[in-house]
Amino acid sequence: MIGIDWGSSGFRAYRLSDDGSIRERRTATSGIASLTPTDYAAVLQQQIGDWLRDDPAAVVLLSGMVGSRQGWREAAYAECPAGMAELTTQLCPVELGDNRLAHIVPGLSCRNADGTPDVMRGEETQIFGLDLPAQATLCMPGTHSKHVQMRDGRITGFATAMTGEVFALLKSHGLIAAMLAPADSKPEDLDMAAFETGLGLSGQPGGLLHHIFSVRTRRLFNELSAGAAAHYLSGILIGHELRATAWAGKVVIVGTGGLAMRYRKAFAFLGIDTDVAPEDAAATGLYRLGQLAARRMP
Amino acid sequence: MIGIDWGSSGFRAYRLSDDGSIRERRTATSGIASLTPTDYAAVLQQQIGDWLRDDPAAVVLLSGMVGSRQGWREAAYAECPAGMAELTTQLCPVELGDNRLAHIVPGLSCRNADGTPDVMRGEETQIFGLDLPAQATLCMPGTHSKHVQMRDGRITGFATAMTGEVFALLKSHGLIAAMLAPADSKPEDLDMAAFETGLGLSGQPGGLLHHIFSVRTRRLFNELSAGAAAHYLSGILIGHELRATAWAGKVVIVGTGGLAMRYRKAFAFLGIDTDVAPEDAAATGLYRLGQLAARRMP
Numbered sequence: 317m318i319g320i321d322w323g324s325s326g327f328r329a330y331r332l333s334d335d336g337s338i339r340e341r342r343t344a345t346s347g348i349a350s351l352t353p354t355d356y357a358a359v360l361q362q363q364i365g366d367w368l369r370d371d372p373a374a375v376v377l378l379s380g381m382v383g384s385r386q387g388w389r390e391a392a393y394a395e396c397p398a399g400m401a402e403l404t405t406q407l408c409p410v411e412l413g414d415n416r417l418a419h420i421v422p423g424l425s426c427r428n429a430d431g432t433p434d435v436m437r438g439e440e441t442q443i444f445g446l447d448l449p450a451q452a453t454l455c456m457p458g459t460h461s462k463h464v465q466m467r468d469g470r471i472t473g474f475a476t477a478m479t480g481e482v483f484a485l486l487k488s489h490g491l492i493a494a495m496l497a498p499a500d501s502k503p504e505d506l507d508m509a510a511f512e513t514g515l516g517l518s519g520q521p522g523g524l525l526h527h528i529f530s531v532r533t534r535r536l537f538n539e540l541s542a543g544a545a546a547h548y549l550s551g552i553l554i555g556h557e558l559r560a561t562a563w564a565g566k567v568v569i570v571g572t573g574g575l576a577m578r579y580r581k582a583f584a585f586l587g588i589d590t591d592v593a594p595e596d597a598a599a600t601g602l603y604r605l606g607q608l609a610a611r612r613m614p
Numbered sequence: 615m616i617g618i619d620w621g622s623s624g625f626r627a628y629r630l631s632d633d634g635s636i637r638e639r640r641t642a643t644s645g646i647a648s649l650t651p652t653d654y655a656a657v658l659q660q661q662i663g664d665w666l667r668d669d670p671a672a673v674v675l676l677s678g679m680v681g682s683r684q685g686w687r688e689a690a691y692a693e694c695p696a697g698m699a700e701l702t703t704q705l706c707p708v709e710l711g712d713n714r715l716a717h718i719v720p721g722l723s724c725r726n727a728d729g730t731p732d733v734m735r736g737e738e739t740q741i742f743g744l745d746l747p748a749q750a751t752l753c754m755p756g757t758h759s760k761h762v763q764m765r766d767g768r769i770t771g772f773a774t775a776m777t778g779e780v781f782a783l784l785k786s787h788g789l790i791a792a793m794l795a796p797a798d799s800k801p802e803d804l805d806m807a808a809f810e811t812g813l814g815l816s817g818q819p820g821g822l823l824h825h826i827f828s829v830r831t832r833r834l835f836n837e838l839s840a841g842a843a844a845h846y847l848s849g850i851l852i853g854h855e856l857r858a859t860a861w862a863g864k865v866v867i868v869g870t871g872g873l874a875m876r877y878r879k880a881f882a883f884l885g886i887d888t889d890v891a892p893e894d895a896a897a898t899g900l901y902r903l904g905q906l907a908a909r910r911m912p
Contacts, residue, residue, distance in 0.1 A: 385834075425835075430818035432828035433835050460789075460827065476831075477823040478789070485783045491758075491776070520728035523858025524822050525775040525851065529758065530730035533774075536683075537723075537731050553823065560821025 317375040317610075318367055319602025320360075320418075322382035323438055324349045329364050330599040332606075338599055340367070348380075348387045356388040357412055368412065376418035377606045379598065380438035383408060383420040393425035393435060399470035400444050404609040421605055426473045434476055436462055438598070442570055443471060445601030446593050453563060455590075456570040457579045459484070463561050477557040483550060486528065492549065495535040497542040506578060510544035514551020515585045524556045554582045563588050570597060615673040615908070616665055617900025618658075618716075620680035621736055622647045627662050628897040630904075636897055638665070646678075646685045654686040655710055666710065674716035675904045677896065678736035681706060681718040691723035691733060697768035698742050702907040719903055724771045732774055734760055736896070740868055741769060743899030744891050751861060753888075754868040755877045757782070761859050775855040781848060784826065790847065793833040795840040804876060808842035812849020813883045822854045852880045861886050868895060 321328040325347035331340040346359050361368070368374070383391030391408035407419040423437035439462050443454065454464040459480035465472045486492045517527050531549050534540035540548055558579075567583060569576050570593045583590045619626040623645035629638040644657050659666070666672070681689030689706035705717035721735035737760050741752065752762040757778035763771045784790045815825050829847050832838035838846055856877075865881055867874050868891045881888045 428820060428824075428828075430815060430820045430825065430828075432815065432825070433831040433837070434827070435831055435834065475820060475824050476827045477821065478827050479823050481788050482780075482823060482826075485787055489783055489787060490779050517728055517730065521858070521860075522726060522728045522773060523775065523854055525777050525780060525855050526726075526773050526858060527728065527730070528780075529732070529774045529776050530726075530728075533731040533733055536733065539731070556821055557823050560819070560824060562819075 317377065317603065317606040318364065318371075319599055319606060320364075320376070320378045320382075321380050321438060321441070321598040321602070322378055322387075323347055323380040327359070327363065328598065329367075330596075330602065331364075331367050332599065332603050336600060336603040336607075338596065341599075348382055348384070351388075353388055356382070356410070360412065360418070368416075372416075375606045375610050376412065376416075377407075377421060377602050377609065378410075378418055379421040379441035379602060379605075383423060384437055387420075389420065391420040391437075392422045394422045394440075396424060396426035396474070397467070397470045397472040398424055398440075400605055400608050403440065403444075404605055404612060407609060419609065421602075424471060424474070426471075428473075428475050434474060436474060436476070439464070439474075439570075440471060441601035441605060442597040443601065444604055445597035445599065446568070446570070448568065451565075452568055453565060454568045454570050454593075455558075455579060455583075457575045458571065461557060475561070477560070479553050479557045483553050486531075486549060487546060492528065492531045492545075495531055495542070496545045496549070506574070506581070507544045507547040508581070510540065510547040511551040511578070511581065512585055514548040514553075515555040515582055516551075518552050518555025518559055524552070527552050527556070550578065551582070554579065555585075558582055558586060558588075565589075566591060568593050615675065615901065615904040616662065616669075617897055617904060618662075618674070618676045618680075619678050619736060619739070619896040619900070620676055620685075621645055621678040625657070625661065626896065627665075628894075628900065629662075629665050630897065630901050634898060634901040634905075636894065639897075646680055646682070649686075651686055654680070654708070658710065658716070666714075670714075673904045673908050674710065674714075675705075675719060675900050675907065676708075676716055677719040677739035677900060677903075681721060682735055685718075687718065689718040689735075690720045692720045692738075694722060694724035694772070695765070695768045695770040696722055696738075698903055698906050701738065701742075702903055702910060705907060717907065719900075722769060722772070724769075726771075726773050732772060734772060734774070737762070737772075737868075738769060739899035739903065740895040741899065742902055743895035743897065744866070744868070746866065749863075750866055751863060752866045752868050752891075753856075753877060753881070755873045756869065759855060773859070775858070777851050777855045781851050784847060785844060790826065790829045790843075793829050793840070794843045794847070804872070804879070805842045805845040806879070808838065808845040809849040809876070809879065810883055812846040812851075813853040813880055814849075816850050816853025816857055822850070825850045825854070848876065849880070852877065853883075856880055856884055856886075863887075864889060866891050 327344040394402045406422040452466040456462040464474040625642040692700045704720040750764040754760040
C-alpha cells in the first residue's frame with residue numbers, strides 16, 4: 317500500500333510492504349497551504365506516479381490537513397472516544413484519475429473540559445502507529461501542540477495549545493522580535509540555562525501575558541543576552557503550556573529532533589517522567605489503518 | 615508652561631496656564647517610532663514653534679517613549695517606590711536650540727513579585743495627574759497594560775501585561791487572523807455576549823495557549839460568528855490578564871473611550887468595582903511635575 321502524511325507545510329509519502337515496513341519514502345514541500353483542490357491529483361502523480369503505476373491495486377491512504385476544509389476534500393471529524401474502527405468507517409474518497417480512488421483518514425474532534433470543541437488532523441494517524449500501554453498520556457509538540465488521553469487503544473480526549481504559533485508570532489513581529497538574536501532559536505542548539513529560567517518563571521505569579529514582557533525588560537537591563545532570549549521565551553511558553561495540564565503518570569512525547577528534546581527537558585524540569593516515541597509513527601499508522609480498511613473495502 | 619506627551623505612535627502637546635488649565639492642545643502622528651534623534655527639535659519647532667516664541671521662558675516638559683533608548687535621548691528610570699520628587703530630580707535635558715532646554719521626565723522601574731524587572735514611560739506622568747486616595751490600585755489598559763500600586767502619592771510597584779500587543783498579533787497573522795471579520799474589533803462596538811463568553815473561558819482550566827485555539831474550533835463548528843470572534847478573543851485575553859493579578863479594593867481604570875469601557879465591563883464580570891479616571895491626566899501630570907521642577911531649576 318501507499319501512505320501519505322500531507323500537512324499544511326509538507327508532503328511525506330511512504331511505499332509500504334505487506335508487513336508494514338517502509339520500502340521507499342519521498343518528501344516534498346508541497347504542503348496544502350500552497351495548493352488548491354484541483355492541484356492534488358497532479359501533485360500526487362508527479363511525486364509518486366511511478367509507485368501508482370507499479371501497483372495498480374494498491375490501497376492509497378492520506379492523512380493530515382489534506383482532509384481539512386482548506387485541503388483536497390473535507391473529511392469528517394470522528395468524535396472521541398475513537399479508535400481505528402471509527403476512523404476507517406468514515407474514510408473520505410478522492411479521485412486519482414482512471415476511476416482509481418484514494419482515501420483520506422478523518423480527523424478527530426472532542427469537547428474539552430472548558431466546554432470548547434477541539435480538533436486534530438494527522439496526529440490521530442501517528443498515534444495509531446504507536447504501541448502504547450492500555451492507558452497512556454501523549455504530548456505531541458508542534459505549531460499546535462496536542463495533549464492526548466488514550467485508553468484501550470482509543471483516543472478518549474485531547475486539547476490543543478498554540479504554543480509554537482505564538483512563539484513564531486512573537487519572534488517575527490512586534491516588541492519582542494527586536495530583542496531576539498535572529499538565529500538563536502534552533503531547537504537543537506538549546507541554551508539550557510535560559511530555557512530553565514523561562515520554565516521557572518512560568519510557575520511564578522503574573523500570568524503569561526505579563527511574563528513574556530520580561531524578555532524586553534531583562535534585555536533592557538542586560539540580564540539576558542540576545543542569544544539566550546529566544547530560549548528564555550521558549551521556556552516561558554512551553555512552561556505555561558505544560559503547567560496548564562494535569563499530567564498523570566509517564567508521558568509519551570510524540571515528535572522528533574530538537575523540539576521533542578526540548579519538551580522532554582521541560583517535563584523533566586517539572587518532575588514528570590517521559591518516553592519519546594519512535595519516528596515514522598505516521599507510516600505505521602497509515603499501514604495499520606490501510607490494513608483495516610482493506611478488509612472493509614469491496 | 616508647555617507639556618508634551620510623546621509616545622511610540624503619537625505626539626500630544628498642551629499649552630498650560632499658570633493654574634494648570636489647558637489653553638491649547640495639538641496632536642500629531644509624529645510618534646517616536648518614525649523619528650531619529652536629530653528629528654525631535656525640528657518636529658517640536660514645526661508643531662509648537664509659535665508657543666515657544668510666544669513664551670521664551672516657559673518650562674517645556676516631555677514624557678513618554680521620547681525618553682527611551684529609541685527616543686530623543688535616554689532618560690533614567692527612577693526606581694520604585696517613587697513619587698513626583700524622585701522624577702523631578704532626574705529630569706533629562708535636551709536642546710531645543712538657542713541654548714534653550716526642554717526636560718524629559720524619567721521612566722519608572724521596579725522588580726516584580728516573579729523576580730523580573732518591569733518598566734514604564736509616560737504612565738507615571740498620567741498617574742501624577744490624578745487625584746487618588748492614599749492607597750490605590752490602577753489598571754492602565756493599552757498595547758502594554760500596566761497594573762499599578764499607589765500609596766501616599768508614590769508608586770510602590772507595577773506589572774505590565776502584553777495583552778494589546780498579543781491581540782494585535784493574533785488578529786493580523788497566523789491561524790486565527792483568518793477566522794476574524796476584518797472590521798469587528800473596534801472597542802466601541804462591543805459584542806457583549808461574545809466578550810463575556812471569552813471572559814468566562816479565561817477562568818476555565820486549560821490555559822491561555824489552549825483557550826485561544828477555541829477561536830478556530832468554535833468558528834469551525836459554527837458556534838461563533840466571524841463578527842463576534844474578535845470580541846470573544848478579546849474577552850479571553852483580557853480575562854487572562856485580569857485574573858493573573860490579585861486585585862484588592864476598587865480599581866481605577868486610567869484610559870479613554872472604548873478600551874477603558876471594555877476593561878470596566880471585564881472587571882464588573884469578575885465582580886471587581888472600578889472608577890474610570892478623567893481624561894487629560896497626562897496634561898495635569900506634566901503641569902504638576904513642571905511646577906515642582908520649576909522650583910528646583912536655577
